[in-house]
Amino acid sequence: MPDDAAAWIVAWWSSRTADDWRRYAWFATVLVVLYYTLRWAVRRFAPWLIGRVLTPIAGGLVLAVCGSLILAAAVVALPFRPVRVRPPGLLFWVGDTSAAAGSATRRAVRRRVGGPTALRRTPRLVIWALFAGIAWAGHEVACDQDPASLWCTRPLSAVTVIRADLWESGTDLILGRSS
């Protein structure tokens, strides 16, 4: 058995052409670049997006709602004043609770401005698993949309096709489209 495997490896290795090795090198490069891109997106971009963009926006919306409730409660309470009747306790409760929620929101936004720290320490294995999941999902979507497409039948070869397309578009862009 080991002899068969060794013989198969030697046969496979000796049958590779220079073009095969170039395709493998390109594939590995794409793999590494995509992995680092995904890792940056998970460990850096997502915390920034959550902490600096989404959280302040959500906090602003909550503060706007709280301020509106406080003012609405005040406006509803105003008709009770001329007749010197104590407004319902609900109006006082709405104002107090909204103010407390607003204060808590402001504190939370200041505390969470760095984004979720757990994302910054995402293990490599999780990044690879996420990467594999995205690739598999893409493969499934390609098969649903067009079962005969290269992305469905031979996804690894599709990476090489992308290289060829990129190379052609790049050279066309710099050198001009060939006649």
Added chain:
Amino acid sequence: MLLPGDENNPVLYIEELPRFPGHRPLRVPGAVHVYLTRGDRLFQPAGGFTLGELWLIRPSRLYVVDVSPHDGQVSHDVTSVSGAVTASLVVTFHWQVVDPRLVVASHLVDVMAVIPHHLGAALDAAVAGLSWSDVAELNVALTPGVLPEGVRGDGLEIFMIRAAVVSLGEDAPAMVGDDA
């Protein structure tokens, strides 16, 4: 601003309010909130302002005024119609703030500075209607029906007034005998 503890001061404390307070001032049992707003106007809303009203109306200062009843005691001298006899009364009563805005507006910080005046005038008027020539007659005449039910003034109400005679002007020479 926490004021010195003084049972005769109806203003418990004064608080400067920010433009947008984050919470309502705390409620004090037996006390009401009086707010000073723009134009030096005073408001005493029932139950205090809601948080939104604090934002809209923008009071700058809060006075917490004690409106619970308190006991009091003063001495007061009354003179008979003939002017021959003077009696000293010990008057016990209850006082209570009934107009907190007037108390704040008049800067009343010591009720005992005004109560003897109002109470004395009422007692003088009540005693003036009696005919008495000595302490015994005055003691008999000072029934609860004779004394005023209540006296109002400077935002205060004085009620449950009781008076007792403690001395007579005629007894004063007894002090002289000690020197002999």
